[in-house]
Amino acid sequence: MENMPFDDRIITYSKNLHHFAIGFTNNPDDANDLVQDTYVKAIRYANLYTEGTNLKAWLYTILKNTYFNNYRSNQYHSKVVTVTEDYQPHQLLKSSTTNAGVETLISEDINKALMMLPEEYSLPFLRYFEGYKYLEIAEEFCIPIGTVKTRIHMARKILKSKLRMYC
Template sequence: MRNIAFSSEINIHKPALQNFAFSFTKDNDDADDLIQETFLRAMRYANLYKDGTNLRGWLYTIMRNTFINNYRADTRRKKIIESTEELMSYQLVKSSTRNKAEGQFIGDDINKALDQLPPAYLVPFIKYFEGFKYHEIADELNIPIGTVKTRIFEARRLLKAKLKMYN
């Protein structure tokens, strides 16, 4: 089918498509935009339409898929806008100065609590915190793996008790 003939044939279905588009958008202007986009896609993919099949159904499918794709894109765009609004520069400056001071106090308290741990608990805990696996710590300290797990557990428990104000 030539483009001019195809264009005039799809224009016959415009009134039915307007009702269908309005049922999606609930706004006349948005419905007109959706119809226009549907017609553009139909013209672009006219070679995929098989003569003798249901043209109105084909156009409905294009419209529905176009609406769904636009809705998904709008949803993603709104999420990006919402997350950037939360991170305005004046908010970041205010929070970063406050967080820097708080972080320094917390860091000092953590170091004091670590200094109070017995060396038997401190060494396995620090190794674990640095990313070593239980079996690696056990091999390095020449102690059973169960002992490593117990000492790390006890170190956590003691630190949690000393730092409960930050809980």
């Protein structure tokens, strides 16, 4: 058999390779493609095959590596995932785009809720919302940092209760 040309020798293993490929792909068409790719690589890299070694094992290794490098990754990319769930209107509000009218109404509700806050809560909260640090707010209002944290926490709690329809 070693007197045969390399191309003819690798073809003699086609049935074995096909059975091996079916084990990976579970699909006869994909197995045929995998065997074809294996032959292309075997011919391309024939110079790397050492005469006298196990040709069948060499071809199996090429097939296995080809599968792991190409077919398995393509399998994940080609699948279509469909998810059907029933969504509630409040869930859609967070994910859908809104028009300017809805945004205006939401802004008005937020502003009303902010106006209802006591000044001792609203001023530290607004400074925090603007990006000031607790220490900077404490220094500006000449109050302890713990008081700043408490007032911001209370402002959040009040706003959350006033705006719970948007949560």
